[in-house]
Amino acid sequence: MATSVAAFIGKAAKGPVGEAELIQSFDDYNNLYGDIDSEGDAMGIAVQSFYLNGGKSAFICRLAGEGSSLASISVNGEGSGGTPTTSPALVISASREGTWGNKVYVRLLKPDQDALTFTLEVGHQDKGKFVVDEQYSGLGMRAGDANYALSVVNGASSRVRLSLGDAADPDKAGEQYQAAVLTGGALDATVNTLFSAAITAPVSLSLNINALGAKQITLNPASFTTPLAGAAHATDGASVAFEIQKAVRALSTEQAYQSFTCAYSVDHFVLTSPEPARNADKPLASLEAGSGDFARLIRIGGSQPAEFKGTGAPGSFGTATYFNSNVVDGDLTLNVDGHGVVTVSLTKSKIGLQGVSNQDDGDAVALAIQNAVRALNPEIAAYKDFKCVYIGTPAGSRGFRLTSGNGSARVSSLTVPGGTLRTILGLNTGTQTAGRSVAQGTAHVVPLAALGLNDQGSEMAGGSENPPTANDYSDFYDSVLRKVRDVSILLVPGEYWAADGSGNAVIAATLAHCEKMKNRVVIIDPPPGLELDQEATVTALALPSSTYSVLYYPWVKVANPFYHAEKNPTASKTLSAPPSGFAAGMWSRIDGKRGVWKAPAGMEAGLFGAAGFEYIIEDGEQDQLNPLGVNCYRNMPGGGRVIWGARTLATKADPEWRYVPVRRTAIMIEQSIYNGIQWAVFEPNDHRLWSSLRANIGNFMNGLFRAGAFQGEKASDAYFVRCGLGDTMTQGDIDAGQVIVIVGFAPLKPAEFVIVRIQQKVNLQ
Template sequence: MILTLNINGQGAEQITLDPAAITLAGADIDVDAAAVATEIQTRVRALGTAAAYQGFGCSYDAPSNRFSLTTPEDDSTASVVVYDGTLATLLRLDAAQTATLTGAALASTGTLFSSGVSGLPSLSDTSLTLNIDNLGDITITLDLTTLTLAGTNAADGQRVALAIQNAVRAVDARIGSYKDFSCSYNSSRQFVLRSGSSAIRQSGLAVTDGALADLLGLNAADTPLLTPGRQQEQGTAAVMPLVTLGTLAQGEQLLGGGANPPTANDYNAFYGNVLRKVRDVSILLLPGQAWPQSGPHAIIDESLAHCERMANRMLIVDPPKGLELTQAATVAQLGLPTSTYSVLYYPWVDVANPFYNADTNPNASTTLSVAPSAFAAGIWAKTDGRRGVWKAPAGVEARINGAAALAYKVEELEQDQLNPLGVNCYRSMPNYGAVVWGSRTLATKADPEWRYVPVRRTAIFIEQSIFNGIQWSVFEPNDEPLWGALRSNIGSFMNGLFRAGAFQGATANEAYFVRCGLGDTMTQGDIDRGQVIVIVGFAPLKPAEFVIVRIQQKVAQQ
């Protein structure tokens, strides 16, 4: 007999059980079932050396009369899928194994439904309360005017069963336990209720005592027979990936410990000892560290100080969660930073909850609230790749993909209040959905030269590109040939940006300049100290004034 499984997404595998190879007692079903479970476990572990196979377990629980298949969490999730087949049906592991509740047999004589003292018309309450697969109580009510009961028990029983089935299915079409729920009235005069799903965490079906439940033989005193169905539970423990140079592997599972979270001093140590050595970082986010409505914000302060010291990266700050910003006074009360390296987006964004599942996890929230910085960083990166850092990451091109809703709606009045303060708003625009509608730094008023995000980021891009591109000059003599070569090389780079549309101005002279020379950018003292200084200016696309970038390099080193 063949059993087909897929363990931890490894792919469908077949194992074959040979009854002749299993010692079966015959007289004791529990002993025989345990022997079958042991054989299944042995066969699966023989499939390979993967942890999914070697850690696989199969057991039989006599009290519940169930086979249980388990697997270790060797990846971000763990799962066991059993495909339908003869052996799967024998072990009650096939998809048809849903929870069933069979009521007591009704009276064999008399008119049961259409009339009589205990018939449906005599009931003052025709509601029925059920709990299917532990999803919580639901209550349905039968409309007697639509049943058209004819007085024939068999036909009327089937009409009542169909009405119950349709009412339950209408509760929530997204949940399999309801969507495919069935109710029937059999020849033994019993109502049989069946869950619509076998892919659930807890299989079961219960009916709350009531007048209608009593008429249907489903009250507790009637001792209806419950047959639980197949249950599935997927592992979802959080896992921290382990990434080392040249290696991408699964790391340590997070145990949900209660250790103290990192402090501002911890962040400061990390920035000073680790992150300052990584020059390629250009965007810094702080998940879980939104700007507070009141009180200290030491971690954000340390992070912003790091960005200012490095002068090559920007911090995207998150606003307080649950706070609606409607006017300038509300923003002023927050005391936001005014650094040219700080940016803030608003509001928070609701996205689909990846852990919600209509069948296996229906009680979970359908959406999660995500900090706006996450979307902003992604849009920055996308805009950089498509248009360049000089293009403002905003407008109808900057759509917030994956947004189910915005926490607060920003209209023109709020936009006019918030934008001048450097609060970049997410807005829902007709025909475009949620988009970024602002591209200012928090230095909008304190330092107008750097009021725009693309201006600050373009300056960082130019400075870093030039610095990395003139490393060849380190051991060159610090004289006019070197200065001329630097002016030429950097000028070519700037001209390429000008042609790409990075600067304002009709001609190259209006768009940028490059200066390097004795008496211009350097003194003899600078040369004696082995320093070559290049000054580059460019006209950014928004402000009309030139933005000056000063690059200093050590040369003539031995």
């Protein structure tokens, strides 16, 4: 088994709460839990010390006390009729509790205000500017879709979580969901033969209703209930609508198909999917049409934008000099796809009018209008793909035709309400041809594009964190950490033994967990600022006398990451770090190099990252502290700063387990054997099983013996394995379903004191 997997439990700057997250480096810690955020960040400093001194695998267990809260920010939905929802449609919260979330900034962007999708950017500020850390594009509000905002962001973001606000929560009174309505673009109602001339053979149409998948229907004019006669436009339009509805309802008994309707109104088709009952297997209403020939004919599929054809002065445009003589510096106001009235300005000298060709000058004016509108906002489809053309022939149709750039807007429309050039260009009167519009079931709850639109982004607020209590630690040990069997070293950064000897409730809970599990050891930090210079001082601390507890002393001085000679010269160059992180790293380093049976101390145990110690330990203090189980950090001549001690706090109470390597070797052997003989469960409990167990365990123990883990010149002196009836078991044990194995070993014990005796030899001749 792994012998030096550490678990750091307690308060951290950020990251998952109430979970044991495995990391392999300090970079992993920074990515998940953040950089060391203050001089008092005990967790960050302890983990850094662990990895500086040889640590490898570690579980980080961030705990937060009751009452801790998430930073958050809310945004309302688009609503209906131009009025946003009165309550939030979307709540953006920090992924975990704590004040760190108050430093998270977000932006919500929609390149087109009518878009049913949006982009969420999550980041931070740097010198007052928003910096993007995470970006999620094309998000929607329809549960079950691949781009559903809550699923996409909550499944990928390490910083934020999304939830529905009251306006978008189906269980709240203020919910805004609706039926899905696809309104086709306007058709020429003056042509009675529009349908009868075009639909002479079977035609197909692809529809996706409520995201149940694209389904194709076929309409055969030969079998129409009301044949296409070409005599009345509205009658034929109603006949086509009826056949579409009939074909969809014939697809399936699914409620979405049975509730579907299609109607023809004056000059356009209206397809509707009513809002279904919302539960786990019924999606929200939506409608999508394919882009085939028939869909284009009835203007419900593909891009079917709105058009405005000016009819103000077609006769006046007949002269070649009209535009050159009449156009002046001026402006036009337009409203494209409901984005609001905007003004575009034209400068005559930049248009390039020649007064030679009516068509050429008309084309030049049209191009100038088109470029001016596209320049309004290249990110909005209605503007980006806006078109303006001049029609010079025939004479009765002369004029400018303006086309919206977005045929998929919720409301595709185009008007020219004013401007000094409106009459001159014949745009004071005209004919608007409505484009296709779509209102999906989630249209009202799509968030407003009004969050963090500036360079700073919008800051989340309300994050707080209360310190975890001893009960929080106990609950975490019982519910989570007991299941993580690889852990063998526990540390509780920020918690230390009380100087008045009253102990520490968190450390007591941690030690109780170790005693219960019997496969892990807690490294306890002494109180800072207390010099342990004699036996009486240590005795007054009333340290626990458990074989599963170890203490190192004194606290270590490390470089202060917040000191900077120019930016922060008043900060202290060093700060005090708890000794436990250094020791845990050293355990891992020595285990990897020499084995768990080697004491993690001595000249080989040089500390990295230590700039000094809170107190200096000399031989006198060492002689006082070592017999009490206090392992010292010392400055040794020729060896630098090293660990000088390898005892548990059971030194006097249980001398058999006084040494750290003995306790940890026993844990390693017990856990390895336990894991290695699970194959024996439910095997027949007879002499064949006992023999197999003796051989299996004996091979393992012999491997350790050959690696130098035990005392003894030969295997029989180093260990034994016993298992058998009359030896380790009675018939009662066997009847109770128990197979009992007894394993013994002769542990290696460190040479703490090297004694040199010098004797003078006399009477030399």
